[in-house]
Amino acid sequence: MNGKPMSQAELEAARPGEALTLAAVLVVFTVVILTVAAYKMFVAKGGKVALPGGYKFEWTSAK
Numbered sequence: 001m002n003g004k005p006m007s008q009a010e011l012e013a014a015r016p017g018e019a020l021t022l023a024a025v026l027v028v029f030t031v032v033i034l035t036v037a038a039y040k041m042f043v044a045k046g047g048k049v050a051l052p053g054g055y056k057f058e059w060t061s062a063k
Helices: 008-013 018-043
Strands: 046-051 055-060
Touching: 018 046
Parallel strands: none
Antiparallel strands: 046 055
8 A cells, every 4th residue: 555644634633433433323223123123023922024035934922
């Protein structure tokens, strides 16, 4: 790579925490969505789920 050193103004303008914050928000949203989906699967009396790739799940309540 052909890089050049950053100037003092460029160094002061850089905000390194933005990518980490975005990643943390995406992780939280993913965990929340998966938790809600798992809760609905365990509470529901029955249902079907079809996922990409041909995976299909079907369940019924034993009650």
